[in-house]
Amino acid sequence: MPRLPFLRRPTRRWFGTTAGAALAAAMVLLWALAAGLASGLAAGLTPASAQTTAALMAPPVARPAVIDARLGLHPDMTRFVLEVTEAVPFRITTLANPYRIVVDLPELAWPGGSVPVEGKGIVSRYRYAVVEPGTLRLTFETAGPAKVRDAMMLPPRDGRQSRLVLDIERVSAEEFRRTASAAPPTPRHGGEVRPVPVVPTPAPPPPIIPAALPAAPPAAPTQAPQAPRAPSKAEKPLIVLDPGHGGVDPGAIGVNGIHEKDITLAAAREAKRQLEASGRYRVLLTRDKDVFIRLRERVAIAREADADLFISLHADSIGSGSIRGLSIYTLSDKASDREAETLAAKENRADALAGLDLSAENDLVATILIDLAQRDTRNHSKRFARTALEQLGREVKLIPNKPHRQAGFAVLTAPDIPSVLIEMGYLSSRQDVNLLTTPEHRERLGRALTRAVDAYFRSLSSGRRG
Structure with a gap:
């Protein structure tokens, strides 16, 4: 919500200017009540009457x-x-x-x-x-x-x-x-x-x-921004898979009339099955049915769940039917800079970064701290993208020219979760459509993706030991 x-x-x-006028009116009313009580006591009011008047004067208890x-x-x-x-x-x-x-x-x-x-x-x-x-x-x-x-x-x-x-x-x-x-x-x-x-x-x-409630402990001091962490052995990493589009948003429409939203959901379910079957991961889908979810809400789902890795699945479409293959996007530097400025400009910045409260910082300091965290997150995102391309390239065809790309996709803007967007193929290519609609191809994608996730978290663990 x-x-x-x-x-x-x-x-x-x-407490704006209208409140100031209301406060002045209240003070006049209190003065009149006090004057009435004093004159009443002087005229010989009973103590009970005085207490009643005093009760009327008592300010309401704030809820x-x-x-x-x-x-x-x-x-x-x-x-x-x-x-x-x-x-x-x-x-x-x-x-x-x-x-x-x-x-x-x-x-x-x-x-x-x-x-x-x-x-x-x-x-x-x-x-x-x-x-x-x-x-x-x-x-x-x-x-x-x-x-x-x-x-x-x-x-x-x-x-x-x-x-x-x-x-x-x-x-x-x-x-x-x-x-x-x-x-x-x-x-x-x-x-x-x-x-x-x-x-x-x-x-x-x-x-x-x-x-009675016990006294609250003192607030924890502001911490430094934390890099994406290698989960402890006792904790399974949480992978959030994001099937693109859904509901009233069908996404791209394939040459045979199939919708991108159906392709991405089927692929995400298969990847979830294989990742969970490994016994090494927890997996959350941003949607598990044909519903519309706003782009920023997909990011919010991952952050609320404290995800360790965010993977958004899509299938592209262009005017040419001859271009085909898989590619992976990470967040561009320019888009990341805009996101840092947006987060820093928010009036409530307590949730801007996990473990770091920026509400007391000015915009310049907040922007710098967010940028530092984003740089490390972007590096981890690029590391996973390279690993994923290496593993996926063994199972499926990659686009021939620069399969690792950068763009300002909104679903990649979490400042503290490594995130990638995978274009699994082109729905404008009949060959890619035929592959993406088969369970065997989705199984190959899921298998390669599981190997990539394994390699990524091994690299985090080895880096932590080093």
Whole structure:
């Protein structure tokens, strides 16, 4: 879910010139109330009347406010993040008929209407509403039985406010019934979950009992930008495969009428099968069906999942039917420079680079730091491109002139994830179309791609040992 644009500059939005006028009016009202109370006491008002008047004078208690709400796809779960101005207690209930997850929170100031928000992954959609004074309820409708694997209230750090994080995963109907009486997962990093039994029929959870939250630890200092890492032996690298186009965007249309979106999805599924069969990788597809996904959202999926490598699959088309073969693109220097400037110019730069908060830096410093990280990422992207061409060239035909190319494709702009775009062939070539539509050719592509990924991560590991 995109960040809420009207919350990016709250101080200017909420405390502008009109707010100054409102503040002045409030001060006049308070002065009038104070004058009335003084004259009332002088006239012999009862203490109870004085207390009532004093209560009217008391300023309203400011409620915690929502800064951002977003859903992110991970290989085996959907993550929901609610960024708030201060930590709050929460309570989780899982219900069936229909399947949904309910989270009760203290009443929050949440700008915008409480209309249902489209979901991702196991979450079909979610909505929020004040169900009674002092209680706001978040309801996640799930596509089948699901559970909250992890729940945590993270303290403020790295330029971010407190965050409620829920990891929601799909489970079987049998596991759902088996865990129906289990308490929600133990929260981490502050916050508190009040255990509520999971029940198979709708039932409103009991009211929230406010609980004291532990003091937040001090924010971590700003770190230097990190190069793409060689994952530890205990951690399988995550490869994100991006089948180009989809949904209302068919991509190129082949000489036999086939759409690029179908070619790329079939190839991505086969590559995923072979990479996972090796037992060495986790694999996430940006789409696993015929749906439209915006280019920037494809990059966001990879970054949200903390990907180690991003591979976008496409099939080109030109006017000539005689040109054929595979090529690989990495991000051009000029496009990378523009991306660095764009990231540095953002008002909220806490997410510009993984592990680095740039929100306190000026544009020049932020641009330099982003550029340093991008240079290293581009070098790793080029390293993988060379390795992939070497392996793919053993299985399929490469274009004869300079198969490694550079361009400003939007899906290659992640500043901290090595990324390549593979043009698997030309749909304007009948020979390439005939190959790309056969399972045998897709199997050869997947096999070569797996060897390339193996060689790339071996080089990272050897570099780390060296």
